[in-house]
Amino acid sequence: MHIFTTIKVNFITLILGMSVALVIGYAVGYYLRKLFTEYQIKEAEERRKKILLEAEQEAASKLKSGEIEAREKSLVMKADLEKEMKAERERLRGLENDLERKDRELKSESQKYLNREKELEEKGNRIADKEKEVEQQKLEYQNLVREELKKLEVIGSYTAEKAREEVKNKILGEAKMDAAREVKKIEENIKKTADEQACRLITMAVQRLASDHVAESTVSVVELPSDDIKGRIIGREGRNIRALEQATGIDLIIDDTPGAVVLSGFDPIRREVARRALEKLTLDGRIHPGRIEDVVNRCKKEVTQQIQEAGEQAILNVGIDNIHPEMVKLLGRLKYRTSYTQNVLEHVQEVAFVCGAIAGELGLNVALAKRSGLLHDIGKAIDHQTDGTHTQLGVDIAKRYNEHPFVINSIAAHHEDEEAESPYAVLVAAGDTVSASRPGARREMLETYIKRMTQLEEIGDSFKGVQKTFAIQAGREVRIIVMPSGASDEEASILARDVAKRIEKEVTYPGEIKITVVRETRFTEFAR
Template identity: 40%
Template sequence: MEIIIGLAIGLLVGAAIAYFIFGGKAKEQDNAHQLEAEKLLADARLKAEKIQADAELKAEKTFAEYRDKQEAFKKQKIAESREKFARYKEEFKQEKAEELIELREKREALKEEQAAMREERAGFKAELDEVLKAKEGLKKREEEIESRKQELDLEIERTREKQEELESQHERFTAELERIAGLSQSEAKQRLLEDVRAKSENEALSLRRELLSEAKEDAAKDARKVVINTIQRMCAEMTIENTVSVFSLDNDNVKGQIIGREGRNIRAIEAATGAELVVDDTPETIVISSFDPIRREVARLSLKRLVSDGRIHPARIEEVVNKTRKELEQGIKEIGQKTVIELDIHGLPAELIRMVGRMRYRSSYGQNLLKHSVETAHLCAVMAAEMGLNKKQVKLAKRAGLLHDIGKVADEDSELSHALYGMQLAEKLNENPIVVNAIGAHHDEIEMNNIISPIVQACDAISGARPGARREILEGYINRIKELEDIAKKNEGVNSAFAMQAGRELRVMVEADKVSDQHADELSFKISQEIQETMQYPGQIKVMVIRETRSVAYAR
């Protein structure tokens, strides 16, 4: 506004100066120009007033807007300040509330501690009172003991006097007796002792014989009672394991697929499983033969899967057999776990559980090894309870009964007996020393050092000696078949060996890169000669060495 006013004044001053500059002209022009100058001056004055009024109005409007903005800004800041104050106030209240809660909790904890200290102090005070009372009682007891001691001293003194008097009388009586009997005191004593000793020995010997006879009769009765009660309380089934499995077919048309072109499928199955397949005229039936139950089971399950799938060729056969073997191994673990759970045996290592499952596919003289071991475990538990052993010993007896034949299912062959080898395995897996001794001693190969070992030995005999439980011929046959395979496997380059046709044929699979055709002929002759020299067998045994070369490539 000041600039506008300055401009207006400048205009007026300029007009005045222009008027004075041109004032020297003619007077006749002065009048005309004076009127015009006055008019211009009046116009300029009006314009200046208008400009000043507009400027004042605009300034007032601008000032009003500025004042409104200042008022709004002030209100906004006041609102924000109030909001911040309210928030800070709320936070302060919350912090104070939390501090108050924490303070109350600390106060309650302090009260509880004070109460506990008061109770503890009261307990200490009660104990102190009891100690003081006990001290007073002890003091009274000491006084009584002292008084009693004095009385005893007097009594001892009187007794000593009487003893001296008796000794003097005894000496007089002894001298009188020696004079009358004509024997000295030592001679009379010696003769009396000899007579008493002779009579005592005769009576003791007679009494000893009577007691020993009675003890033997009672022990025999008790032992018969324990064994009979144990057998009566255990009634497990008796089963004889065979060496063949029968596989049923829906129709005979499948037999052709199983045999394959020129017999390649059946040869592939036998080579992969180690079991012999007998396909004869029996309708809708294939016989699987092998002394090893695991091989028979792998062959049966693989054949079942191949028949249901319909794709039967050598490559598929190997794939199915490998898969079945892995599944059977998992099934063996599950059987072991189920057996351990049913027997309520805890803490058994995983390796021993797997070996317990393997018992399902082993036999002992025709008796299923798992059923025999479970039966022995139950018998051991019952017999231990009948004998009055504690719960811990009963559990150890059951555990030892289950594991006593664990050496028969070991993965590796050993020159040791199954009892000693099983003992080594159990000891290696940190089994209880009592169980270890029971395993090793159940065939009297080591000395028994606990009560559980004879129980396991007796129960093993009870389970295996019942009529029909075992068959000696089958065990001898299985041992002979296994010995055949072992003779072949120990030769270099042999991959696997399978005894077929009840031990009349031995098929030896060799590695093609290690054994040549000429060496294969020599190997078959060598194995046959070793069998002939080391084994006894009826008839003849055919040794067949199979060398197969495979070339494999992949198109990618």
């Protein structure tokens, strides 16, 4: 019984222990599960925060890259738009220039037609007046003849035939006198209009020479030691030639011409810098963009120094002083400026010497005359960089540096753009003409000369009935030989006029060209 009781007690204790253990285990498990759950929640929360942080960072990065990409696209679009706008402005500027040129041409043609119409109207009025005078004189002559015949018949000392001869001689004498008076009137009229015709001819000559002048004064030729150097000047994929053109602002023309490179550009200073740089690079042999930039910079300094020295030397040669330093530099720039192949610095010095010599003979201020002559073309130093004629630019420069009013007027009036207000302006105009027109001052390229001579002969040979055409006296005369059987004297006269009109239309030439048509028949026989 005792044992049973003990077992029973132990069993109950066991059950109670197991229950307590179960409760404790449940509680521990619940607590552990709660801790684990909280840990998982905390870990999930951290992962969530980490994911959100990474997402925010990624979003910010993508937003930043998108902004950068958008900014780059906007910059590219802006550059393209600016490029298109620049091209459009250039196109519009070109159209505007074309319209202005056409407008000037139309105005010129309109004025020409108006002048021609006025001349024709005046000629028609003169012809009508002449016809009236002729009719009046005819009536007077008829009345005079009748009166003379009556007188002679009354007298009876002459036969009818002898009377007619006497009257005819008298009428012929009076007609000769009338013709002489008309010739004198025509000569006087020609003298009155000679100046106007001379100005018109000079204007036409200047216009015809303009295109040749542009071709001859915008290029320089650099001799090369060999044609192998051309490839090194161009460089890999053209990088050397692009670097040289960019550094100098001058176009390089490399073609099949043996041993030469052509430099093309309107600015003579830049052409000189490019010429010196290219000569030094070819002589040295090291040609690459870095070396090109260094050589070009050195050449710019050399040319600037030579410009200063040339201006100072010109002032010393002429013998004047008190020239503003900036005007000295502008004078030096004229060393690299040409006008119809005449060096402008040499030209202004010649004009200064001529003005000084004439002023000395006239008792004028020699220094002021030389100063006016030396500075009269100062505007040509910047006419490739600034809009306006060289006379306008020269006047602006002289006013800016407080030159004497007579010097300013000499600059403005030496091409008759303004009236001469002093004798110094007249001296400068005369000296300018003397220097420009002396033999050898302005010359023509051989290629242009040969082309013009050939063109003159081709024009003459193109007409029907022409046997041979000769351009002689350096192109100032065209002599055309026609076949006697192919053209009469009247047709030869018309041929000369047609050739002259065609030459005026197609050929560029200075001055005037004389056209002579020769039509002759030769008979040959031998005495044996």
